[in-house]
Amino acid sequence: MASTTKRDGYHHGDLRQALLDAGMELVTERGLEGFTLREVARRAGVSHAAPYHHFEDRDALVTALALDAFGRFGTAMERAGRRARSGPVERIRALGIAYVRFALDEPERFTLMFRAELRSSEEATPVERAGLASYQLLIDAVTEAQGEGVIAVGHGPQIVSLMAWSTVHGLATLLVDGPMRRQAGTWRAVQPTVDAVIDDLVEGLRRP
Amino acid sequence: MASTTKRDGYHHGDLRQALLDAGMELVTERGLEGFTLREVARRAGVSHAAPYHHFEDRDALVTALALDAFGRFGTAMERAGRRARSGPVERIRALGIAYVRFALDEPERFTLMFRAELRSSEEATPVERAGLASYQLLIDAVTEAQGEGVIAVGHGPQIVSLMAWSTVHGLATLLVDGPMRRQAGTWRAVQPTVDAVIDDLVEGLRRP
DNA sequence: TGTACATCAGTGAACGCGCGTTCACTGATGTAC
DNA sequence: TGTACATCAGTGAACGCGCGTTCACTGATGTAC
Numbered sequence: 053m054a055s056t057t058k059r060d061g062y063h064h065g066d067l068r069q070a071l072l073d074a075g076m077e078l079v080t081e082r083g084l085e086g087f088t089l090r091e092v093a094r095r096a097g098v099s100h101a102a103p104y105h106h107f108e109d110r111d112a113l114v115t116a117l118a119l120d121a122f123g124r125f126g127t128a129m130e131r132a133g134r135r136a137r138s139g140p141v142e143r144i145r146a147l148g149i150a151y152v153r154f155a156l157d158e159p160e161r162f163t164l165m166f167r168a169e170l171r172s173s174e175e176a177t178p179v180e181r182a183g184l185a186s187y188q189l190l191i192d193a194v195t196e197a198q199g200e201g202v203i204a205v206g207h208g209p210q211i212v213s214l215m216a217w218s219t220v221h222g223l224a225t226l227l228v229d230g231p232m233r234r235q236a237g238t239w240r241a242v243q244p245t246v247d248a249v250i251d252d253l254v255e256g257l258r259r260p
Numbered sequence: 261m262a263s264t265t266k267r268d269g270y271h272h273g274d275l276r277q278a279l280l281d282a283g284m285e286l287v288t289e290r291g292l293e294g295f296t297l298r299e300v301a302r303r304a305g306v307s308h309a310a311p312y313h314h315f316e317d318r319d320a321l322v323t324a325l326a327l328d329a330f331g332r333f334g335t336a337m338e339r340a341g342r343r344a345r346s347g348p349v350e351r352i353r354a355l356g357i358a359y360v361r362f363a364l365d366e367p368e369r370f371t372l373m374f375r376a377e378l379r380s381s382e383e384a385t386p387v388e389r390a391g392l393a394s395y396q397l398l399i400d401a402v403t404e405a406q407g408e409g410v411i412a413v414g415h416g417p418q419i420v421s422l423m424a425w426s427t428v429h430g431l432a433t434l435l436v437d438g439p440m441r442r443q444a445g446t447w448r449a450v451q452p453t454v455d456a457v458i459d460d461l462v463e464g465l466r467r468p
Numbered sequence: 469t470g471t472a473c474a475t476c477a478g479t480g481a482a483c484g485c486g487c488g489t490t491c492a493c494t495g496a497t498g499t500a501c
Numbered sequence: 502t503g504t505a506c507a508t509c510a511g512t513g514a515a516c517g518c519g520c521g522t523t524c525a526c527t528g529a530t531g532t533a534c
Contacts, residue, residue, distance in 0.1 A: 063495090063496060063497075063509085063510060063511070064510075064511075067510080067511085084293070085292070085293055088486080088487065088488085089487080089488065089489090090486075090487065090488080091486095091487095098511075098512090099511070099512050099513065100487095100488090100489095100512095100513090101489080101490085101491090101511085101512070101513075102510075102511060102512080104488095104489075104490090105509085105510055105511075106510090109488075109489080110487095110488070110489095166433075166437070166438055166439075180439060183439050184439060187439075204460075204463070204464075206459075206460065206463065207456050207459070207460055211453070211456045211457055211460060212460060214431070214434075214453070214457055215427065215431075215457045215460045215461060217430070217434065218426075218427050218428075218430035218431035218434060218457060219423065219426050219427040219430055219461075220426075220430070221430035221433065221434060221438070222425065222426035222427055222428070222429035222430025222431070222433065223422070223423075223426035223430070225374075225429065225430065225433055226422075226425065226426060226429060229374070230374055230429070231374075231388060231391050231392060231395075245419070245422070248415050248419045249419055249422055249423045249426060251414075251415070252412075252414065252415055252419060252420060252423045252464075252465075253423060253427075253464070255412070255414065255464070256412075256460075256461070256463070256464020256465060257460075257464060260468045271476085271477060271478070271528090271529060271530075272477075272478075275477080275478085296519075296520065296521085297520085297521065297522090298519075298520065298521080299519095299520095306478075306479090307478070307479050307480065308480090308520095308521090308522095309478085309479070309480075309522080309523085309524090310477075310478060310479080312521095312522075312523090313476085313477055313478075314477090317521075317522080318520095318521070318522095470534100471533100471534090472532100472533090472534090473531105473532090473533090474530105474531090474532085474533100475529105475530085475531080475532100476528105476529085476530075476531090477527100477528090477529085477530095478526100478527080478528075478529090479525105479526075479527075479528095480524100480525100480526090481523105481524090481525095481526105482522105482523085482524085483521105483522085483523075483524100484520105484521100484522095485519105485520085485521095486518105486519105486520090487517105487518085487519090487520095488516105488517100488518095489515105489516085489517100490514105490515085490516075491513100491514090491515085491516100492512105492513100492514095493511100493512075493513090493514105494510100494511080494512075495509105495510090495511075495512095496508105496509085496510085496511090497507105497508085497509075497510095498506105498507090498508080498509090499505100499506090499507085499508100500504100500505090500506090500507100501503100501504090501505090
């Protein structure tokens with residue numbers, strides 16, 4: 053049965069997916085502050101107690117949403133990395149652009165991914181591990197580029213990767229969530245700016 | 261009368277400041293989600309209705325906290341800019357380090373500054389204007405450096421400034437709020453890393 | 469220096485609200501025979 | 502093919518809770534004379 057069919061009677065069909073959809077919509081509109089289980093249920097057209105048959109509690113639903121977001125993000129990054137065929141430096145560029153693009157295309161998912169509330173302070177959660185997996189793609193590209201001698205090796209791959217990650221993460225954050233929010237809007241509107249910034253980043257890394 | 265003296269009777273002395281202190285403490289511990297006016301009043305040792313004599317409502321207190329944070333941030337940035345005496349490139353470096361340092365020294369204030377909830381989507385709020393004033397320091401330094409020909413001029417000062425801002429903002433965000441949170445901790449612990457990343461940034465900008 | 473009085477800055481009871489969660493229930497579905 | 506029954510996935514009432522905000526109040530303070 054398709055995930056978004058209307059309910060056909062007493063039973064819903066695929067309430068779990070409907071709750072995830074409604075939850076994402078609610079996070080988009082109101083942020084995590086305005087996220088309530090009852091409102092999610094309302095939007096899914098179901099009583100407020102029904103979600104408990106699919107998620108243990110409110111936190112479990114939020115965590116499921118974050119994991120879903122990381123899944124999509126990881127897919128986007130892998131695809132970008134695979135498409136770049138002209139060497140590790142271009143792969144770094146492609147990963148950076150894909151990072152910012154994902155943030156602009158799916159601002160609510162991007163924001164959700166980095167909410168500190170989703171991570172315990174003690175140990176790495178599944179949500180956290182999902183994020184670090186994508187980072188490894190960048191580290192690999194940097195390591196390869198330094199091995200080939202095409203980017204500076206003044207600092208090790210850890211530092212250079214962190215610097216590149218900082219730049220794209222900062223750019224994405226400023227555009228989506230931060231002070232540039234109003235100027236930003238869609239990916240199409242800011243693509244030239246993003247290209248230029250990442251160009252500066254990549255040129256700065258390149259060995260003279 | 262000092263701002264933090266214990267109350268001497270029926271009247272508090274400086275409840276407004278005490279509420280700001282308690283509010284900051286509460287934001288630190290629980291984030292903006294867990295921020296309630298009643299808890300702030302409780303921590304200030306005052307009835308839950310008392311804050312209404314000093315702040316119109318909950319939002320007004322949160323906004324006051326954000327403005328206070330931006331004030332301290334702006335002061336730190338100006339001081340860093342003034343201290344750097346060996347030309348615009350070193351000023352860029354100093355501003356970057358001060359940016360990340362502020363975030364690590366005052367993580368709760370830093371986080372608060374960039375919460376989207378504090379900004380209307382329509383017009384620039386006072387909170388927003390406070391943030392952009394500090395950005396101008398960076399743009400000035402980049403413009404001056406490009407004028408002297410000591411950093412690349414491939415892209416205009418807007419792009420180069422945005423790139424530099426993105427890097428320091430991203431680094432600060434990742435260290436304070438993001439996936440590197442657990443490794444980070446205090447400024448002392450990460451200073452070498454921050455220095456190295458900003459060094460890579462500045463060297464990348466430098467004209468070959 | 470005293471006194472009357474306005475004003476300021478607190479108090480505590482009360483309001484309505486929506487929340488997360490629990491519970492006994494019931495209708496729909498699937499399976500064994 | 503029909504029937505009994507277990508199980509699944511909903512419902513709706515109810516719980517206790519803390520919230521933001523309002524209100525009439527009152528104690529403390531400052532000022533005019």
